Amino acid sequence: MNQESFESTDGVEVHYRSWPVASARGSVVIAHGASEHSGRYGRFAGALNDAGLAAFALDHRGHGATALSTGPGRLGDAGMQGVLDDLAHLVSIAAQRTGAPVVLFGHSMGSLFVQALVERGDCDLAGYVLSGSMGPLAEGMDEVVTALGAAVDAGMGDETLDVLGSFNDAFEPARTPYDWLSRDVAEVDAYVDDPLCGDGTPLTHAYAAGMMAMIQDAMSGEGVARTPAGTPVMLVTGTEDPVSGNSSQVRLLEESLRSAGAEVTARYYAGARHELLNETNRDEVTADIVDWVTTCLSPS
Numbered sequence: 001m002n003q004e005s006f007e008s009t010d011g012v013e014v015h016y017r018s019w020p021v022a023s024a025r026g027s028v029v030i031a032h033g034a035s036e037h038s039g040r041y042g043r044f045a046g047a048l049n050d051a052g053l054a055a056f057a058l059d060h061r062g063h064g065a066t067a068l069s070t071g072p073g074r075l076g077d078a079g080m081q082g083v084l085d086d087l088a089h090l091v092s093i094a095a096q097r098t099g100a101p102v103v104l105f106g107h108s109m110g111s112l113f114v115q116a117l118v119e120r121g122d123c124d125l126a127g128y129v130l131s132g133s134m135g136p137l138a139e140g141m142d143e144v145v146t147a148l149g150a151a152v153d154a155g156m157g158d159e160t161l162d163v164l165g166s167f168n169d170a171f172e173p174a175r176t177p178y179d180w181l182s183r184d185v186a187e188v189d190a191y192v193d194d195p196l197c198g199d200g201t202p203l204t205h206a207y208a209a210g211m212m213a214m215i216q217d218a219m220s221g222e223g224v225a226r227t228p229a230g231t232p233v234m235l236v237t238g239t240e241d242p243v244s245g246n247s248s249q250v251r252l253l254e255e256s257l258r259s260a261g262a263e264v265t266a267r268y269y270a271g272a273r274h275e276l277l278n279e280t281n282r283d284e285v286t287a288d289i290v291d292w293v294t295t296c297l298s299p300s
Helices: 038-050 064-070 079-098 109-120 142-156 165-171 185-193 205-218 248-259 282-297
Strands: 002-007 013-019 026-031 053-058 102-107 127-131 232-238 263-269
Touching: 002 079, 013 038, 013 064, 013 079, 026 038, 026 079, 026 109, 026 282, 038 053, 038 282, 053 079, 053 282, 079 102, 079 109, 079 205, 102 109, 102 282, 109 127, 109 205, 127 282, 142 205, 232 248, 232 282, 248 263, 263 282
Parallel strands: 026 053, 026 102, 102 127, 127 232, 232 263
Antiparallel strands: 002 013, 013 053
16 A cells, blocks of 8 residues: 655655555555545455555545644635545546546545536546445435535634434434444444544534535536436445445435436445444445446456
8 A cells, every 4th residue: 555645736754555456456545534535445446456546545524534724614715616526536547557447435424526527517427336325415405515505604614513413313223423323332433533534523504504505506406417428326235324324325325326327236235324434234245336347447
């Protein structure tokens, strides 16, 4: 594993990890979720390497080592478009290094970034995977987007905001505030103990406002319709994942993607919570994703 960085268009030093493999048949670029970092994807990268695939994962703005440049939970001058620019640049690095096709993998907030980037239409991808995605905004959430925007306009942009706390409600009484992440208590404890996760990396009002506005656009029916027809897409989520409305929001996203003409493969894992790669059935999930990526990259 290598730790590297590049300077983004607005001067942010974006840090990323790479897991190279000789004569890679392709590569997977990983976009992590909110309040975590790229270092948590080493086990997944190892499985990709074992299948002959190179792996790359960046720390988004406000997260991991990139937060040294932007500040924790902050976006930098380029805002959410800067996040997409960073991801697109890492895709180009992966393609140049391997000379092989690239698949994007996005988890949670990262799935939003992946979907938005695909809709932007300036990346050459063999396909993409959305894990623990949120789908379209639930009814009544438009008001939340408006309220967050108003808070930013009122000067609260750099103030932190708890955007994850309510996800644990369905699991109360709970052992930790993060029981919603996984049924594997060791994985939950590892997240809690990681200073670059959870309470250690809260998002600001400006970050949350940008993220919610992006969901409002990119995950809407109109937004998803911008997905190029014929694009291979894999959706994976747990039926007990509160981020996806216990999978209901992802099922709506699946319908929208199919209507757009995407080639959709969907897997719904009974009883699984939010972080499928850290769940008790993670070997099953990982194998399903690796098999799909390998098929996606195979000549037809």
